[in-house]
Amino acid sequence: MVEILTSAQMRAVEAAAIDSGRVTGLELMERAGAGVVAALLAMWPLAAPRAVVLCGPGNNGGDGYVIARLLAARGWDVRAWAPLPAMSPDAATNATRWGEIGPVQSALAPEDLAGAVVVDALFGTGLARPVGAEFIRALAQAQEADAPIVAVDILSGLCADTGQIRAEGEFIARGADLTVTFQAAKRGHMLLPAGGMSGALHVVDIGLTEELNALAQGGTGSEMAVAAPRPSAARLHKAGGHKFNHGHVLIFSGGVGRGGAARLAARAALRVGAGLVTLACPPAALIENAARLDAVMLRALPDADALPALIKDLRASALCVGPGLGLGGRESALVEAALRSGLPVVLDADALTLIARDTGLRDLLHAGCVLTPHEGEFRRLWPDLAADLTLSKCDRAQQAAREAGTIVLLKGEDTVVARPDGWPVFHAALRERAAPELATAGSGDVLAGLIAGLMAREVPVPEAAATGTWLHVEAARQIGPGLIAEDLPEALPAVLRALR
Numbered sequence: 032m033v034e035i036l037t038s039a040q041m042r043a044v045e046a047a048a049i050d051s052g053r054v055t056g057l058e059l060m061e062r063a064g065a066g067v068v069a070a071l072l073a074m075w076p077l078a079a080p081r082a083v084v085l086c087g088p089g090n091n092g093g094d095g096y097v098i099a100r101l102l103a104a105r106g107w108d109v110r111a112w113a114p115l116p117a118m119s120p121d122a123a124t125n126a127t128r129w130g131e132i133g134p135v136q137s138a139l140a141p142e143d144l145a146g147a148v149v150v151d152a153l154f155g156t157g158l159a160r161p162v163g164a165e166f167i168r169a170l171a172q173a174q175e176a177d178a179p180i181v182a183v184d185i186l187s188g189l190c191a192d193t194g195q196i197r198a199e200g201e202f203i204a205r206g207a208d209l210t211v212t213f214q215a216a217k218r219g220h221m222l223l224p225a226g227g228m229s230g231a232l233h234v235v236d237i238g239l240t241e242e243l244n245a246l247a248q249g250g251t252g253s254e255m256a257v258a259a260p261r262p263s264a265a266r267l268h269k270a271g272g273h274k275f276n277h278g279h280v281l282i283f284s285g286g287v288g289r290g291g292a293a294r295l296a297a298r299a300a301l302r303v304g305a306g307l308v309t310l311a312c313p314p315a316a317l318i319e320n321a322a323r324l325d326a327v328m329l330r331a332l333p334d335a336d337a338l339p340a341l342i343k344d345l346r347a348s349a350l351c352v353g354p355g356l357g358l359g360g361r362e363s364a365l366v367e368a369a370l371r372s373g374l375p376v377v378l379d380a381d382a383l384t385l386i387a388r389d390t391g392l393r394d395l396l397h398a399g400c401v402l403t404p405h406e407g408e409f410r411r412l413w414p415d416l417a418a419d420l421t422l423s424k425c426d427r428a429q430q431a432a433r434e435a436g437t438i439v440l441l442k443g444e445d446t447v448v449a450r451p452d453g454w455p456v457f458h459a460a461l462r463e464r465a466a467p468e469l470a471t472a473g474s475g476d477v478l479a480g481l482i483a484g485l486m487a488r489e490v491p492v493p494e495a496a497a498t499g500t501w502l503h504v505e506a507a508r509q510i511g512p513g514l515i516a517e518d519l520p521e522a523l524p525a526v527l528r529a530l531r
Contacts, residue, residue: 032247032257032260033215033216033257033258033260034215034243034246034247034255034256034257035215035216035217035218035220035221035256035257035258035457036214036215036216036217036218036255036256037191037192037217037218038156038157038158038191038192038217039192040246040255041156041213041214041215041217043246044214044239044242044243044246045059045239045242047242047245047246048238048239048241048242051242053241054238056090056120056121057121057124057125059237059238059239060090060093060094060097060121060122060125061097062235062237062238063094063097063183063213063235063237064094064095064096064097064098064100064101065097065101066211066213066233066235066236066237067094067098067150067181067183067211067235068098068101068102068105069235070181070209070211070233070235071098071102071148071150071181071209071211072105074179074208074209074231075148075179077148079108079146080102080105080106080107080108080148081107081108081109081146081147081148082098082099082102082107082108082109082110082147082148082149082150083109083110083111083112083139083143083144083147083148083149083150083173083178084096084098084099084102084109084110084111084112084149084150084152085112085113085149085150085151085152085153085166085169085170085187086099086111086112086113086117086126086135086152086153087113087115087152087153087154087155087166087187088113088115088116088117088118088119088122089117089118089119089122089154089155089157090119090121090122090155090157091152091153091154091155091156091157091183091184092113092117092122092126092152092153093117093119093121093122093123093124093125093126094152094155094183094184095111095150095152095153095183096111096117096122096125096126096128096129096152097125098150098152098183099111099129099132099133099150100125100128100129100132103132103133108147109133110133110136110143110147111129111133111134111135111136112135112136112137112138112139112143112169113126113135113136113137114137114165114166139169139172141172141175141176144172144173144176144178145176145178146178147176147178148178148179148181149170149173149178149179149180149181150180150181150183151170151173151180151181151182151183151186151187151207152183153166153169153187154166154187154188155182155183155184155185155187155191156184156185156191156217156219158187158188158189158190158191158197160197161188161197161198161199162187162188162197162198162199163199164198164199164200166187166188167187167188167198167199167200167201167202167203170186170187170188170203171203174203174204174205179208179209180206180207180208180209180230181207181208181209181210181211182206182207182209182210182211182229182230183211184210184211184212184213184217185210185212185217185219185220185225185229186206186207186210186225186228186229188202188203189206189219189224189225189228189229190219190225191217191218191219191220191225192217192218192219192423193218193219193222193422193423193424193426194218194219194220194221194222194223194224194225194226194423194424194445195224195225195423196224196225205228206227206228206229206230207228207229207230208230208231209230209231209233210229210230210231210232210233211233211234211235212232212233212234212235213234213235213237213239214234214235214236214237214239214240214243215234215243216232216234216258218256218423218425218457220232220459221256221258221445221457221459221461222423222424222425222445222447222457222459223424223443223444223445223461226444226445226459226461226462227444227461229461229462230462231462231463232462255454256425256454256455256456256457257454257455257456257457258456258457258458258459259446259448259456259457259458259497259498259500259501260497260501261501261530262498262501262502262530264530264531266490266494266498267303267304267498267527267530268531269304273306274306274307275306275307275346276306277304277305277306277307277487277488278305278306278307278348278349278484278486278487278488278489279305279306279307279308279309279345279346279347279348279349279487280297280300280301280305280307280308280309280347280348280349280350280351280480280483280484280487281309281311281341281342281345281347281349281350281351282296282297282300282308282309282310282311282350282351282352282354282480282483283311283312283332283350283351283352283353283356283365283369284310284311284312284313284316284320284355284356285312285313285316285355285356285357285362285381286312286313286315286316286357287313287315287316287319288319289316289355289356289357290310290312290316290319290320290323290355291355291473292354292355292380292473292476293310293312293351293354293355293356293476294310294320294323294324294327295354295473295476295477295480295516295517295520296351296354296379296476296477296479296480296483297310297324297327297351297480298327298477298480298517298520299476299477299478299479299480299481299484299519299520299523300351300480300481300483300484300487301326301327301484301520302484302520302521302523302524303480303481303484303485303488303499303502303523304484304485304488304527305349305483305484305487305488306487306488307328307345308326308327308328308484309327309328309329309330309345309347310324310327310328310329310330311330311331311332311338311341312329312330312331312332313331313332313333313361314331314333317329317331330345332365334361334364334365335361335364335365335367335368336368338365338368338369338372339368339372342372342374347374348374348375348486348487348489349374349375349376349377349483349484349486349487350369350372350374350375350376350377350483351376351377351379351479351480351482351483352365352366352369352376352377352378352379352382353366353377353378353379353380353381353382353383353479354379354380354381354475354476354479354480355380355381355476356380356381356382357381358381358384358385362381362385363385363389363392366378366382366385366386366392367391367392367395370392370395370396370397370400371395373397373399374399375399375400375401375483375486375487375492375495376399376400376401376483377400377401377403377479377480377482377483377486378400378401378402378403379402379403379475379476379478379479380408380475380476380479383402383403383404383408383411383412384408384411386402386412387408387411387412393435396435396436396437397436397437398436398437398451398492399486399492400435400437400438400492401437401438401440401482401486401492401495401496402431402435402437402438402439402440403440403442403475403478403479403482404439404440404441404442405441405442405443405475406441406442406443409427409431409441412431413427413430413431413434416430416431424441424443424445424447425447425449425455425457427441428441428447428448428449428455429447429449429455431449432449432450432451433451433452435451436451437451438450438451438492438493438496440482440496440500442475442478444459444460444461444465444467445457445459445460445461446458446459446460446500448493448496448497448500450493453493456493456496456497458497458500458501458504460504464504464508466504466507466508468507468510468511468512468513468514469503469504469507469514471514471515471516472516473515473516473517474503474507474516474519476516477503477516477519477520478499478500478503480520481499481502481503482495482496482499484499485498485499502523502526503519505526506518506519506520506522506523506526507519507522509522509525509526510522
């Protein structure tokens with residue numbers, strides 16, 4: 032389990048270690064500075080090393096003074112810039128230690144930055160208000176000089192909790208090249224836009240594992256977050272048996288000319304290991320779908336009244352409702368019947384629009400549901416939450432999940448899988464897991480099918496949502512440029528083999 036912390040949780044972890052007497056604040060600062068230096072040296076083994084360290088008035092600045100001192104001890108030409116004096120006791124101690132080696136500059140000139148690595152130790156996670164223009168200007172000067180930027184904890188001006196920019200005036204166009212954070216990644220590293228401006232993310236262990244474990248076990252509930260784990264090969268492996276041992280997914284299709292999205296979902300459900308997959312469509316669409324389906328079975332579904340008998344006949348174990356479904360009365364009745372069935376159900380696309388329109392449908396949501404909105408669909412479902420700019424994406428998804436009593440998978444490069452209770456899961460398709468090719472028609476339908484297929488195989492609903500998200504991105508990374516949605520299910524065998 033890889034925990035993702037808020038800035039308050041990180042402060043609590045540090046305070047617990049210091050209060051226990053296991054470590055002092057100065058020792059933690061020394062460990063943090065050493066970790067940044069090690070990461071910096073690994074990334075830029077320069078022949079003529081130069082660095083400019085931007086030091087703020089708090090503990091992030093204290094880390095900066097340690098970094099300056101340790102780099103100077105390695106023979107680097109180091110300059111420290113601090114427009115404000117160190118304010119915290121530990122930062123002041125390290126500022127004094129640096130002062131015994133070199134001066135602290137109060138102005139930056141272009142020649143200071145030329146050919147240097149710039150270390151941003153201005154504010155980090157301790158951001159209490161928007162960063163002033165003077166500090167952002169220092170980062171802009173570094174960018175103008177084409178200097179590599181190393182952010183200590185998080186780039187100054189980015190909120191470590193919400194991922195939003197908090198800076199006066201115009202923010203810099205390019206983010207950090209390297210971000211070094213301590214003990215655990217922070218929510219801002221996983222959420223846009225900050226996650227996209229963090230560059231390579233390196234987490235340094237500063238010896239707080241004991242306190243971090245205590246926090247994870249201490250009843251923090253839904254406040255704690257984790258990163259979506261690499262799926263268990265044992266969970267996804269088929270250990271014998273026949274097709275009925277691996278579940279039956281029933282997917283609802285739209286009418287004539289509207290079956291493509293459901294077919295994509297069906298193919299994904301079959302590829303992820305569901306034993307059987309059936310696509311149910313209006314009678315008029317049977318011929319069209321029959322021409323496109325082989326291993327996926329096909330049944331006519333004239334109306335919602337026929338659904339209970341179809342579910343019983345097929346022994347269906349999970350439903351996928353919404354891709355290409357349509358927005359009429361028949362479709363609304365089908366969503367209602369699916370929810371009343373009590374089966375695990377993925378609600379995507381048109382199903383979400385129908386639920387947003389009808390509070391009666393919303394009242395039928397249950398713990399076996401996974402809602403998979405993108406931001407536009409989320410705005411229709413929860414307009415008040417979407418309009419609240421004080422909430423992070425994670426906060427919005429968590430509140431929506433608690434309100435609905437379901438899993439809410441809020442999609443994007445910074446996907447959040449939120450539960451009514453328990454820990455939210457982040458999946459950041461950023462940095463080494465970037466998959467921009469997923470921005471293509473039909474990719475969301477494939478994700479819905481993956482989750483439904485996993486639920487049919489009796490993977491617990493929250494795990495199915497997180498695992499489906501991970502597999503979706505991994506399949507896209509297998510394919511790369513030129514990806515279209517039809518490619519994603521076909522990439523799954525290679526992904527599943529690699530897991531084994």
